[in-house]
Amino acid sequence: MPFIPHTEDDVKEMLAAIGAPSIESLFDEIPAALRTGGLATIPEGLNELGVTQLMQARAKKNKPLLCFAGAGAYEHHIPAAVWELTTRGEFYTAYTPYQAEASQGTLQLLYEYQTMMASLTGLDVSNASLYDGASALAEAILMAVRCNRKSKSRRILLPTTVHPAYRKVSRNIVSNQDIILEEIPYCAEKGAVLAKSLDRYQGEDIAALVIQQPNFFGSLEEVDALTDWAHAQGAIVIAVVNPMTLAVLKPPGEWGTSGVDIACGEGQPLGIPLAGGGPYFGFMCCKQKQVRQLPGRIVGRTVDLDGKEGFTLTLQAREQHIRRSKATSNICTNQGLMTTAATIYLSLLGPTGLRSVAQACFANTQKLVERLAQIEGVEAIFSGTHFHEVMIQLPCSAEAVHEKLCEQGILGGYEPSGEYPELGDALLVCATETRTDEEIEHFAVQLETIIKNLN
Amino acid sequence: MPFIPHTEDDVKEMLAAIGAPSIESLFDEIPAALRTGGLATIPEGLNELGVTQLMQARAKKNKPLLCFAGAGAYEHHIPAAVWELTTRGEFYTAYTPYQAEASQGTLQLLYEYQTMMASLTGLDVSNASLYDGASALAEAILMAVRCNRKSKSRRILLPTTVHPAYRKVSRNIVSNQDIILEEIPYCAEKGAVLAKSLDRYQGEDIAALVIQQPNFFGSLEEVDALTDWAHAQGAIVIAVVNPMTLAVLKPPGEWGTSGVDIACGEGQPLGIPLAGGGPYFGFMCCKQKQVRQLPGRIVGRTVDLDGKEGFTLTLQAREQHIRRSKATSNICTNQGLMTTAATIYLSLLGPTGLRSVAQACFANTQKLVERLAQIEGVEAIFSGTHFHEVMIQLPCSAEAVHEKLCEQGILGGYEPSGEYPELGDALLVCATETRTDEEIEHFAVQLETIIKNLN
Amino acid sequence: MLIFEQSRTGRGNGAQKIKSGATLSALPKQFLREAPPLLPEVSEMQAVRHYTRLSQKNFSIDTQFYPLGSCTMKHNPRACNRLAMLPEFLSQHPLSPVSATQGFLASLYDLQEILKGVTGMKGVSLTPMAGAQGELAGIAMIRAYHESRGDIERNELLVPDAAHGTNPATGVMCGYKVREIPTRADGDVDLEALRDAVGPQTAAIMLTNPSTLGVFDRKIAEISQAVHDAGGLLYYDGANLNAILGKVRPGDMGFDVVHINLHKTFSTPHGGGGPGSGPVGVSERLLPFLPVPVVARKEDQYHWLSEKDCPDSIGRLSAFMGNAGVLLRAYIYSRLLGREGMVRVAEYATLNANYMATKLAEAGFDLAYPKRRATHEFSLTLKKQAKEIGATATDFAKRLLDYGYHAPTVYFPLLVAECMLIEPTETEAKSDLDGFIEAMKKILSEASSDLDKLRAAPYTLPVKRLDEVRAARELDLVWKPVVAGE
């Protein structure tokens, strides 16, 4: 039997010990009327060879595309050591480190992870992960409402330059708690929120302001001014950031005069493969004074009976398994293995390696946009400073272009007409450190041809 | 610097400790006249991203073929666990277990390996691997000459049904020691050696007889009769076997009335990927009484100071690092990691799993041959019992057929005209457990078309 | 030693340095970081060695018997990992068009069908990223359902006292008041209390069956009727679905919504805390509310259903498609097991649990529900040992580590005093169960002979018993470099 080690003799001995006539009899407390006839719709079992053949055939039905899309998930080079280590059985098949003494590997790693994330974001503390970037924003909003005791409004300002999926997910998760997410528009020229556009909220009761940096368009927001404005209003500031960019961009903890209160985001750029959308991981950092409102697990350093350094889950009284209906969140299983990969990734890159990735992403996207802008009718839409994603205008149907590019084996970017109809025919493009000059040229040539043929 | 951890400060401190002005000065004993100008022809270093892009491009230039070739290397299903465990750093990056106490993992595994191989071959003992099947045969021949004290002839009978490459390698390795390899022909009808054809050597001084089972054509040799004949002549018997087939075929230790003296062969079928030809591993087993002539490393079980079971390299006095010019072989580094994979493979399959593989190989090749024989002009050449390889006759140029099949993405087998011109247009085909009915049908259809077009 | 303590300024790992010749001079300075982040500067070998050695400090399924009740620590077949990591799956950008991802979509679609089959539900969405998010999705759907019917007074959720903490926490996140229902001494939900609690304010009841006490609630049909009669719905917390695979389906028991912890029943690895995956299944009437995206098929082509296609959906819960890679692993596992294999999961998990329960009872341990069949897990109460000898469940748990066994779940469920919840799973051999039982016996005798020793266990692990109180009082959550002169 696959994965079941029992011999016939074992079964006999065990039943005899139990005093039961058969395995079936062990289910005799289930009311007969409810018993399942069978699992007729489930296919028969395959051996490993069969499943291997099946999945290899499935894999072949996936067509690899040359990727110029970002929009929240980025193709980066992942050092080979990252997943060789991450999939070691002792990391891969361990449970949540509830028995600290038997989980020092995972626990110390998480403590290191927390240190790295806190430093990247410029904040004091980090949790040990949430599900993904979008749900992390939802949790950040809930946390902000808990933290902001002065505000009664449960009103959150959410610029439309924040990733559209993040806004939706946040709405879906927080809306049952009477929280109001108020979308605020961006400057059509800069592709970013103008601090002065917030004047109309001046003096109102705002629980929190969300700022994404770089924002969904890849443009840089005036984070200092926005942060200071919000704090002046008594609002909590939530930063949504790409941790890779923090190798070079100002960390949220240093935005404005006193830094943001909460930073969250998607950890995927830190060594996690694209993998069709997940598993990735959400991260969340905050200032020390709000650590008791932070959702998710947290690891602390302590000592053992001999005074020797050791690590353990701590502040568990925030969590559902202790606090139940009064917990900071319902999250239990998180994305532990992904933070393992990210921690190893960050260790392998170090500050200079990560900086070089950020610089290369910036440079490649710059190159890409300059090259694409040579095509008649193609240009960057926004004038603001962008980082490693840019919204470009197209002279013909973006949907058609996107489709044709795919036929040519190119994922040409994110097509925004559904979420941002005001942009007309556009594509959000991205070239990370993995894109070569030849590939950028290839993209440009294909795009040019397609545009010609469509026009 | 890639892979070098030194900071500038480290270098300064270390040089100061040494009392040397520069790293360069540490090379001052090398005569200046000899010093290399540089390594101008070596390309500049690439980072890991660059090398990854390079090797992925190279990989894409390899065209995957649907494999119906065997001839000494077989496509088998390898359970996923095999290489996940084998590439664990502690196995992968350890050295030869010279410090036994710090190498119990590798040592115990090798002891288990030896047990499995001895049992598969039906012999008493096994070494811990040789390079590959071909060089293992060469070592077996050298060993046989050492063991056979009665024989003075250094004459070895080597049927041409033994893998042609094995025969060549053996010749290249043993010929400098005045050993005579005498090739003996096979029966053109059966594709195997007839015991009675050896009558002409009756009474002559023969040091050893080599028997491959299944032989290179996939046919089964009359191993009992051949073994008994050789033993009657005072010759040592060397079996060359495919260990996978030993799940069902009579083990060499039981051939004839007293079994062979030495069994060797290629371990690749036991969980080693095809990988362009290597690394694979050679194995060698023998009777207890000849263990001191066995080349290569051997692991033994012993006890520690507390009387606790432990494992260590033993009988090292046979080896070059102790016995130097009088060693049983010059082998030092062997194929340790490959035996690790094989041991895990055999543990995952067990006797029934391995048996099922052997049966499926037998059945699939049977199916294949039956299906191919439906094609006009195609038929099995030999009438003898075959196992999972068969030599088939073609009605047109085998070379052309082989080439056309490759163009269709099929590796149609081994084309024997170079080694066995007497067979005319032929192909040695093989269908392991990994070949499906659809693939067999596909092969047949392609072959039929190609033959039609060529005729 | 921490990785930071091995770091030296100026040490670069050249193999990971991207040469772009680029500077950031085009970026206004106000956007830029001044001091570099505190990331370690180590060589590849230092990192490899550090994390390899750290990994060796973990207990895991690959190295130890790990009978953590309700957590289902069973073997994670390696083929699932290997095949889910085929390059074509790993390199797929989540926004790739369906034309380029048919192999991936087909697998998810098949998984949806398989989950419908094992739960007896009418529709499945794979998107929730763990059990708790599945709960959130489920309760949000229940709320949407009531609201769609204008039935808006229902503000209460019933939760048995044996429930997992995520259940009440989820209720609150969905805006409900949570009301606890007591459990009877025989382990079943107190039906009388339930009948008293249920009413027009009842939105739903959240149930695990078998419950986390390790017994199957025999009155499930009555519970279902009571709640349904009052207009409430039934939510099935599928954390224990492995106990009943192929024996009885939530749909047949009357449940309206179910979540499935793929990282439990479908054996995707727990990864030291995640990722998991918590697909939800629903009955006919809740179909419109399923979270998106969902995979649909049209002839032989697969495509996504999104908000546009499902206007009543509670929407999306992740930026893309939940924990896609976990879904692939679960799919591969389900194909390896097949229909026969799934039934065997329930059968052998139950056999193992009942065997251990019997043997431990014989050895002098008290079963919390001695008159009941164990399901795939069972609870011991060490009340007697704690009271009479002074050895707590914690002491037993810590000492078990020295014997090479991971501890069972302790102090959960809360209603069993000094509880040990033991789930051996179907993948453990009798010899390992026997070894654990022996260890428990030895510890019991140690408790009598040398309590002090027991109370200081473990001894053979990388650290001795840790001071958790200090960890919470003197918070030390991130490492800080020692500044010279301090």
Added chain:
Amino acid sequence: MLIFEQSRTGRGNGAQKIKSGATLSALPKQFLREAPPLLPEVSEMQAVRHYTRLSQKNFSIDTQFYPLGSCTMKHNPRACNRLAMLPEFLSQHPLSPVSATQGFLASLYDLQEILKGVTGMKGVSLTPMAGAQGELAGIAMIRAYHESRGDIERNELLVPDAAHGTNPATGVMCGYKVREIPTRADGDVDLEALRDAVGPQTAAIMLTNPSTLGVFDRKIAEISQAVHDAGGLLYYDGANLNAILGKVRPGDMGFDVVHINLHKTFSTPHGGGGPGSGPVGVSERLLPFLPVPVVARKEDQYHWLSEKDCPDSIGRLSAFMGNAGVLLRAYIYSRLLGREGMVRVAEYATLNANYMATKLAEAGFDLAYPKRRATHEFSLTLKKQAKEIGATATDFAKRLLDYGYHAPTVYFPLLVAECMLIEPTETEAKSDLDGFIEAMKKILSEASSDLDKLRAAPYTLPVKRLDEVRAARELDLVWKPVVAGE
């Protein structure tokens, strides 16, 4: 516990059972096996757990500093493994036509070129499967060369007494008599003795330079001239090539043949004993004799050269192409390093060795060649400690294990009494070298204070000191089941 001791008859691992519906009834019974082989019957999890736990009992480069002299235990970059295991490489049948294997062939061709570059030789064959097989190929070529010129009286091979055991063993395998050349007190080969030994019977000399004593033979030009003058050839044992990469090339030193241990200098993993790879390089006059197959290029296409193309070749040494996967790893490594990186290997390996030699000498250990520069390795002689305190090189070696360091090579080369040959390699950080030096100091003081303790080391490993004498006397090489009733 052995895997066999976990086996139970009748336990099947269904996931690996191939359903073919086939029987072997078509096979005559005389060909068939009667009793099944003694293979373990365990579940996948049991196998995974067993081998994971076994692996944890090993020291390895991934977990410990491993300064094994002449063995070059340095970091094995993970990219080499990952990329050599791309599916397109792994699935390639060795008999695939060149049209389907251009990516593989291009890599081997490039590697040949790189090895020519670093050795200064004119041609390279990659086929030998380890250093010792490279030696065999090299000496066989030398023999073929002499024979091709009718120079058939040369029956002697000169080998310095510091040589590795494979050198004399290879000589004998190639039908030569082996004559040892002594080493001078300063570590260089005794040139006078060599001049006396060399003559018309001399086929070649086999040399490692730097030698395994950890010094560079300064008289190499004179040696070369003496041997060449007598009509003999020079064989370079490349086990220490890492010491001189980019500093001096065997070709420039006058060598005619060289083998390279890719598993040393090019950092392919040692795998607990192999596989390695031992390509050979030759000067112009030996080109015709190179073993096949060799990769050639014609325009942009790569193809094999085989026996047909190279009629004077010593032929093939393996069934296919040697340890192809190891070659790929070495190629990837060489591209990661590039020209600058290769020079750095020699520089930092030498820096590390000289630093350790200096520090250990300061700590009271005797260098075997105190007046010489260390190369990438150096030898200590513990003669004094053995004599005065009674602590042998073995005792130091075993005790080092307790401190978490793998022992250096001991008792080799044989001419240094109580020898420890220490090779730190370039990939170790100063802090690890310092740790090792500290441990050596501590052991030295332990040796004086508590010799008995030292002599029973190690204490912290899975087993204590093993009885190797018993292992050889009471041979126990395969496990045998205990038969009931015995």
